Amino acid sequence: MKFITVLGARPQFIKAAPVSRELRKRHEELIIHTGQHYDKNMSDIFFDELHIPKPDYHLGIGSSSHGKQTGEMLSQIEEILLNEGPDYVLVYGDTNSTLAGSLSAAKLHIPVVHVEAGLRSFNKKMPEEINRIMTDHVSDYLFCPTDTAVQNLTNESITDHVYNIGDVMYDAVEYNRKLAEDKSDVLNVHGLTSKEYYLITVHRAENTDVKENIEEILNAFKEIPEPKVWPIHPRTRHVIEKLGLNLDEIPNLHVIEPVGYLDMLTLESHAIKVLTDSGGVQKEAYFMKVPCVTMREQTEWVETLESDANILVGTDKEKILNAVKKDVYPEYKTIFGDGDASSKIVATFE
Ligand code: UD1
Ligand code: UDP
Numbered sequence: 366m367k368f369i370t371v372l373g374a375r376p377q378f379i380k381a382a383p384v385s386r387e388l389r390k391r392h393e394e395l396i397i398h399t400g401q402h403y404d405k406n407m408s409d410i411f412f413d414e415l416h417i418p419k420p421d422y423h424l425g426i427g428s429s430s431h432g433k434q435t436g437e438m439l440s441q442i443e444e445i446l447l448n449e450g451p452d453y454v455l456v457y458g459d460t461n462s463t464l465a466g467s468l469s470a471a472k473l474h475i476p477v478v479h480v481e482a483g484l485r486s487f488n489k490k491m492p493e494e495i496n497r498i499m500t501d502h503v504s505d506y507l508f509c510p511t512d513t514a515v516q517n518l519t520n521e522s523i524t525d526h527v528y529n530i531g532d533v534m535y536d537a538v539e540y541n542r543k544l545a546e547d548k549s550d551v552l553n554v555h556g557l558t559s560k561e562y563y564l565i566t567v568h569r570a571e572n573t574d575v576k577e578n579i580e581e582i583l584n585a586f587k588e589i590p591e592p593k594v595w596p597i598h599p600r601t602r603h604v605i606e607k608l609g610l611n612l613d614e615i616p617n618l619h620v621i622e623p624v625g626y627l628d629m630l631t632l633e634s635h636a637i638k639v640l641t642d643s644g645g646v647q648k649e650a651y652f653m654k655v656p657c658v659t660m661r662e663q664t665e666w667v668e669t670l671e672s673d674a675n676i677l678v679g680t681d682k683e684k685i686l687n688a689v690k691k692d693v694y695p696e697y698k699t700i701f702g703d704g705d706a707s708s709k710i711v712a713t714f715e
Contacts, residue, residue, distance in 0.1 A: 368393065369451040371442060372397070373400065380458060383536040400426040463479075468499065508528050508710050538649060552632075557592060563593045563689070566595070567598065568601050579601075636650075657669065
């Protein structure tokens with residue numbers, strides 16, 4: 366079978382790495398990179414480090430408004446699909462690249478395979494929620510990471526070719542955990558000591574695009590005296606610069622460029638806690654039994670909330686600080702599969 370995979374943003378490279386490796390054992394795969402993420406440390410670094418095959422098509426779309434970005438992707442992807450005539454189009458997650466890939470294929474009657482289907486925050490103000498709902502409703506094969514995701518699809522009357530195969534991000538962590546321990550020198554490079562620092566990531570539109578929210582988050586960080594390391598997403602760096610907010614007022618803060626995946630796994634596993642609004646980082650913290658504080662009002666990964674392994678705090682300064690101080694002892698339950706989600710996906714197409 367001939368698959369065309371459409372990718373564009375950092376978490377999709379990480380999800381695609383294990384799936385691509387399995388898929389190519391039995392099928393032909395071509396990769397379209399939309400260019401949604403383009404900085405070296407938001408894109409190329411993952412292809413190199415995770416040995417993801419080089420994209421066959423690079424659209425170079427870059428950043429713009431939702432409509433313009435998605436529209437330009439649609440137009441170029443359609444042309445490639447018409448020329449290549451794949452049997453399936455494979456998309457991951459919930460970004461604008463996901464929506465463009467799934468919609469272009471569905472309109473051409475090419476079966477759509479959605480990996481990480483069925484997630485819902487039930488907040489349609491999030492661009493990701495629109496992308497997920499639209500993609501799930503035009504998909505022909507829906508690979509869910511959890512029972513909750515299957516149930517969400519059932520509630521929307523999507524029941525055909527729905528599979529709970531576990532989470533491909535768990536596959537990625539299992540495959541790379543040991544490599545990260547062996548290869549990453551990130552703690553030394555930044556003068557960090559295991560279990561003596563907090564790891565921060567922030568990039569969600571609802572946090573970065575509302576001045577009061579990003580200010581409140583920074584005000585909370587000012588009151589955490591311990592070392593904090595923050596590989597900053599370019600979106601957030603731009604917002605902080607534009608608003609003239611001063612990160613120097615935050616004590617013991619190491620703001621660093623976005624890091625590669627092996628460095629990120631290392632930073633996560635050695636942190637006291639993780640403070641994030643990322644979907645992927647919440648789960649990775651859970652996989653590694655590192656407590657997480659999630660600066661969002663909802664999470665799609667509701668399983669992680671059990672026993673306060675992950676605490677939802679929104680952007681309220683006091684809630685953030687209380688969650689940071691709270692003693693919690695997360696356990697990992699195998700609700701995200703056994704690390705073989707990728708081979709289960711591929712086995713479906715035998
Ligand atoms: C996108 C996804 C989000 C996902 C995130 C992963 C959508 C709507 N959002 O958000 O679901 O969680 O990726 O990281 O698809 N920028 C750079 N260099 C880059 C990439 C981005 O400078 O390589 C800056 C640009 O100023 C750009 C901004 O970041 O305008 C936002 O990028 P964009 O891809 O639109 O959204 P993300 O916030 O990255
Ligand atoms: N990540 C990374 N380097 C970083 C920040 C994140 O490798 O500097 C990885 C992280 O380990 C996870 C994924 O990127 O696998 C999460 O992506 P992101 O937070 O950008 O998006 P989301 O998961 O929220 O869609």
